[in-house]
Amino acid sequence: MKYDLPLHSQTTPAWVETAFADPLAFLIDHAFLEKKAANNALDLLARWPDHSTQDEIEKWVTAMTGIARDETAHLAQVTKLLARRGGSMGRAHSNPYAHELRLMVRMGTQGEIVDRLFVSALIEARSCERFGVLAEALRESEPELAAFYQALFSSELGHYKTFLKLAARIAKGRKTKISAATEKAEREARWQEMLAAEARILAEQTPGPRMHSGVTPPMEPDR
Secondary structure (H helix, E strand, C coil), X not given: CCCCCCCCCCCCHHHHHHHCCCHXXXXXXXXXXXXXXXHXXXXXXXXXXXXXXXXXXXXXXXXXXXXXXHHHHHHHHHHHHXXXXXXXXXXXXXXXXXXXXXXXXCCCCCCHHHHHHHHHHHHHHHHHHHHHHHHHHCCCCCXXXXXXXXXXXXXXXXXXXXXXXXXXXXXXXXXXXXXXXXXXXXXXXXXXXXXXXXXXXXXXXXXXXXXXXXXXXXXXXXX
């Protein structure tokens, strides 16, 4: 499965070997990520920009409730797969990758909501990419999971596009004195800045059974 995502780094099959070395731990991490994705959409539900029209608010709510519904359905699917393999979710979970991305949000500024949408789009894009890598790598050894991740690839791709479109729509609708061309250039520059940061943050993650983990560096040859 290939899609021209704008990510500044690409996940290789080597990541699967490390990340899926402990399938239960990986599925637990995945389950928590689906829960957090649903919570994120529900949190954004009432955060439409102040200048929004009634029609825009209705479209915003429809988009966020749709994403929350999808992510909740994914959570149910992951927990069923987990239970069938003898595992279950714990009570606590951390995701340093997402935490570092959210630190880039310009809180309390006009750019806050656009940044939040960009961060959401980045997480969905990276998850989409990695679901594709997983589906290819597990096709023979784990056909059930491969089919599941293939389906999630398409869903996350749709969420990524939705968040990105909303960010563009909101940025264009802000009451500013700059021209449309300048606004577009500034928005694209911010998006590229965040894409570059995402690749750096991901590269800094430790390897392990997590969706957004790093990759074990190749061993140096003996001399």
